[in-house]
Amino acid sequence: MSxxxxxxxxxxxxxxxxxxxxxxxxxxxxxxxxFDSAVDSLLNGKADDIVMALENSIAGSxxxxxxxxxxxxxxxxxxxxxxxxxxxxxxxxxxINDIKEVHSHPMALLQCKVFLKKHxxxxxxxxxxxxxxxxxxxxxxxxxIAAIASKNAALMFGLNVLAESIQTIKHNETRFVIVKRExxxxxxxxxxxxxxxxxxxxxxxxxxxxxNVMSDCKLNLTKIQSLPKIDTPWKYAFFVDVTFEExxxxxxxxxxxxxxxxxxxxxxxxxxxxx
Amino acid sequence: MSxxxxxxxxxxxxxxxxxxxxxxxxxxxxxxxxFDSAVDSLLNGKADDIVMALENSIAGSxxxxxxxxxxxxxxxxxxxxxxxxxxxxxxxxxxINDIKEVHSHPMALLQCKVFLKKHxxxxxxxxxxxxxxxxxxxxxxxxxIAAIASKNAALMFGLNVLAESIQTIKHNETRFVIVKRExxxxxxxxxxxxxxxxxxxxxxxxxxxxxNVMSDCKLNLTKIQSLPKIDTPWKYAFFVDVTFEExxxxxxxxxxxxxxxxxxxxxxxxxxxxx
Numbered sequence: 001m002s003x004x005x006x007x008x009x010x011x012x013x014x015x016x017x018x019x020x021x022x023x024x025x026x027x028x029x030x031x032x033x034x035f036d037s038a039v040d041s042l043l044n045g046k047a048d049d050i051v052m053a054l055e056n057s058i059a060g061s062x063x064x065x066x067x068x069x070x071x072x073x074x075x076x077x078x079x080x081x082x083x084x085x086x087x088x089x090x091x092x093x094x095x096i097n098d099i100k101e102v103h104s105h106p107m108a109l110l111q112c113k114v115f116l117k118k119h120x121x122x123x124x125x126x127x128x129x130x131x132x133x134x135x136x137x138x139x140x141x142x143x144x145i146a147a148i149a150s151k152n153a154a155l156m157f158g159l160n161v162l163a164e165s166i167q168t169i170k171h172n173e174t175r176f177v178i179v180k181r182e183x184x185x186x187x188x189x190x191x192x193x194x195x196x197x198x199x200x201x202x203x204x205x206x207x208x209x210x211x212n213v214m215s216d217c218k219l220n221l222t223k224i225q226s227l228p229k230i231d232t233p234w235k236y237a238f239f240v241d242v243t244f245e246e247x248x249x250x251x252x253x254x255x256x257x258x259x260x261x262x263x264x265x266x267x268x269x270x271x272x273x274x275x
Numbered sequence: 276m277s278x279x280x281x282x283x284x285x286x287x288x289x290x291x292x293x294x295x296x297x298x299x300x301x302x303x304x305x306x307x308x309x310f311d312s313a314v315d316s317l318l319n320g321k322a323d324d325i326v327m328a329l330e331n332s333i334a335g336s337x338x339x340x341x342x343x344x345x346x347x348x349x350x351x352x353x354x355x356x357x358x359x360x361x362x363x364x365x366x367x368x369x370x371i372n373d374i375k376e377v378h379s380h381p382m383a384l385l386q387c388k389v390f391l392k393k394h395x396x397x398x399x400x401x402x403x404x405x406x407x408x409x410x411x412x413x414x415x416x417x418x419x420i421a422a423i424a425s426k427n428a429a430l431m432f433g434l435n436v437l438a439e440s441i442q443t444i445k446h447n448e449t450r451f452v453i454v455k456r457e458x459x460x461x462x463x464x465x466x467x468x469x470x471x472x473x474x475x476x477x478x479x480x481x482x483x484x485x486x487n488v489m490s491d492c493k494l495n496l497t498k499i500q501s502l503p504k505i506d507t508p509w510k511y512a513f514f515v516d517v518t519f520e521e522x523x524x525x526x527x528x529x530x531x532x533x534x535x536x537x538x539x540x541x542x543x544x545x546x547x548x549x550x
Contacts, residue, residue: 036388060338060502064385106381106401110339113311126381126401205490207499208483215480224482224501224513227335238499 004028006038006047012131012153014084018051018176022080033128039068042181049077049178056084056174059107061225066239069179069267076195076268078178086112086167089134089159090146096122096162103127104148112148115166122146134159183269188247193222193272196240198261207238210260217253219244222274235262243272281305281313281322287406287428289359293326293451297355308403314343317456324352324453331359331449334382336500341514344454344542351470351543353453361387361442364409364434365421371437378402379423387423390441397421409434458544463522468497468547471515473536482513485535492528494519497549510537518547 005023007015010031019029030047032038041047052068055061069076086108090099096119102109103125109116116124127133133147138157146162147153154161200206207226214221223241244250258264280298282290285306294304305322307313316322327344330336344351361383365374371394377384378400384391391399402408408422413432421437422428429436475481482501489496498516519525533539 057502060500061335063335202495202497204493204495205486207496208486208490211480211483211486215483218479220477220479221482221501222477224499225335226496226499227332 002028003046003048004030006030006032006041006050008032008035008038008052009129010131010135012134012149012156013129014082014150014174015051015053015176016131017150017152018080018082021082022051022078022176022178035065035068039072039074042074042179043072049180050074051080051176052179054079054175054177055223056107057169057172059110061239063227066267070197070265074179074181075183076177076270077180077184078270079193079273080176080178081173081273082176084111084167084172084174085150085165086130086148086172087151087154087161088112088115088146088148088163088166089137089154089161091137091141091143092160094143094160094162096146098144099146099162100144101125102146102148103133105130108148111167111169111172114168115163131156177268178270179268190271191247191250191269192245193241193243194250194269195267196242196257197237197263197265197267198240198257199235199237199263200261202236207236210238210257213256213260214240214242214253217244217256218246218249219253237263239267243274277303278321278323279303279305281307281316281325283307283310283313283327284404285406285410287409287424287431288404289357289406289425289449290326290328290451291406292425292427293355293357296357297326297353297451297453310340310343314347314349317349317454318347324455325349326355326451327454329354329450329452330498331382332444332447334385336514338502341542345472345540349454349456350458351452351545352455352459353545354468354548355451355453356448356548357451359386359442359447359449360425360440361405361423361447362426362429362436363387363390363421363423363438363441364412364429364436366412366416366418367435369418369435369437371421372396373419374421374437375419376400377421377423378408380405383423386442386444386447389443390438406431452543453545454543465546466522466525466544467520468516468518469525469544470542471517471532472512472538472540472542473515473532474510474512474538475536477511482511485513485532488531488535489515489517489528492519492531493521493524494528512538514542518549 038050101123106126130149131153134149134153134157219242225239227237376398381401405424406428409424409428409432494517500514502512
C-alpha cells in the first residue's frame with residue numbers, strides 16, 4: 001500500500017479535495033496543522049507526497065511555500081487547479097439572521113469580503129483551517145456561529161448550507177502542486193512544464209536576455225515573479241514557470257540558463273494540468 | 276493645515292511609523308481597520324494620502340493592495356522601505372514563562388515562527404493589527420497575554436519588551452507606498468521610478484520583446500510579477516517597477532509600451548527611495 005499524502009488542514013478541506021481529484025479518490029491523508037509540519041511528514045518518511053497550495057488568482061503566489069520547497073530541495077511532480085467555491089454553513093434550523101460570528105481562514109474571509117459586508121451584524125473571526133471550523137461547529141453543536149468552507153465540508157460534517165458561492169470573484173482558482181523528496185524517474189515525453197529558479201545580477205537587460213533565450217528555445221512563460229534576494233543587495237531571484245512541446249528544446253534552454261544565471265535550480269518538471 | 280493621512284491600523288503600528296518618517300514626524304493620521312476603509316477615506320476626501328504596505332521580503336507582493344490601487348485608479352506618489360523589527364511585549368512584572376498566549380497579525384506570527392516554536396507553551400492567536408493588541412493589553416491590564424509589535428508600540432502603550440528582533444529573517448524589509456487620488460504636478464527631474472501595469476497575450480516571446488524595449492530605453496527593472504487575468508484565459512497582466520536616470524528615456528519607453536500592450540496603465544511615477 002502506498003504511503004499517505006500530507007496535507008495542510010483536515011479531511012473536508014480544499015487540500016483534501018485536491019488529493020481526491022489527483023489521487024483517484026484517495027482518503028489516505030495525514031492531516032497537518034501547518035505547511036511546515038506537512039513538510040516534516042515528508043522529510044521523516046511518514047508521507048511520500050505533499051499537496052500544497054502555491055498560488056491563487058486573488059492573493060498571488062504563496063511565497064512561504066515556495067521558500068519551503070526551495071529550502072528543503074523538494075521537487076514539484078504535478079499540479080492541479082481547483083476552482084475554490086466558498087459556502088456559508090451552520091447547524092440546521094438557523095437562518096443567516098441567527099448567525100452572530102463567522103469563523104474561517106483569513107484568506108477565505110478576504111475572498112468573501114463583498115458578501116460579508118452585506119451582513120454587517122456578523123462578526124468575522126480568523127481561524128486556522130476552513131474545514132476545521134465546520135468540524136468544531138458540528139461536533140460541539142455550536143449555534144450562532146457559521147463556517148466558510150467547501151460544500152464538501154458541509155456534507156462531511158452535516159451542516160446546512162446557508163449561501164453558496166459567496167466569494168467575490170466567482171471564478172476563483174487556486175493552483176496546488178504535488179511535491180516529493182526526489183524527482184521520480186519518468187518518461188520525458190510525459191513532461192511539458194517546469195518550475196525554475198535563477199538569480200541574476202541587477203544589470204540592465206539581464207532578465208530580457210534570459211527571456212530571449214527561453215523564447216528562442218520555444219519555451220512559453222506561464223508565470224514570472226521577482227524576489228529581491230535578502231541580504232544580497234542588487235541580486236534578484238526569479239521564479240519562472242515554463243511550458244514546452246519538445247523536451248529537447250527545454251533541455252537546450254536549461255543548459256544555456258545554467259551557464260548564464262547564478263544559482264540555477266529546477267524546482268520541478270511535470271505535466272501541465274492546463275492541457 | 277494639510278489633511279490627515281489614512282493608515283491601516285492604529286497609532287503605534289508600522290504604518291504609523293512610516294507616516295512619521297515620510298511626513299516629518301506627523302501624527303495627523305486617520306486610523307482605519309482595513310485597507311478598504313483607508314481607500315474610502317481617500318475617496319471621500321477625508322484624507323489626502325494613504326500609506327499602504329505593498330510588498331515585503333517574505334510574503335512578496337500584497338496583491339489585494341495592488342488591486343485596490345488599480346480598481347480605483349489611485350496614484351503611487353512615493354515609497355518608503357521600513358526594516359520591520361518585531362518585539363514580544365507584555366505588562367510589567369512577567370517573564371516569558373508567564374505568557375500563555377501571544378496575539379498578533381497573521382503576517383507577524385508567520386515572520387516570528389522560529390522564535391515561537393522555541394516556546395511551545397505559548398498559544399498563537401491571530402489578531403487584526405499588531406499595535407492594537409498592545410493597546411488592548413495595556414488599557415485592559417491583561418496579564419498572561421503578549422503582543423508582537425514594534426518597540427515603538429511598547430513605548431507608546433507602556434509595555435515591557437520581553438524579547439527583541441524576534442523575526443526569523445533579521446533583515447525584514449517592507450515596502451510601503453504613499454498613494455493619492457491624482458498625480459500631483461511635479462518637476463520631472465524629481466522622478467526616477469515608475470510602477471506600470473500592462474496586459475499581454477500569451478504568445479511566446481511577448482514579454483521578452485517588452486523587456487527588450489525597456490532595456491533599449493535604459494530602464495532598469497526592480498520588480499516584475501505576472502498575474503493571469505481572471506476570466507480572460509491566455510491573457511496575462513504584468514506589474515513592473517522600473518527605475519531610470521533620464522525622464523525622456525522613460526517617456527520614450529512609455530509611448531512604445533502603450534502601442535505594444537493592451538491596457539497599459541501608469542500606477543505611479545515617483546522618487547526611488549533606494550538612492
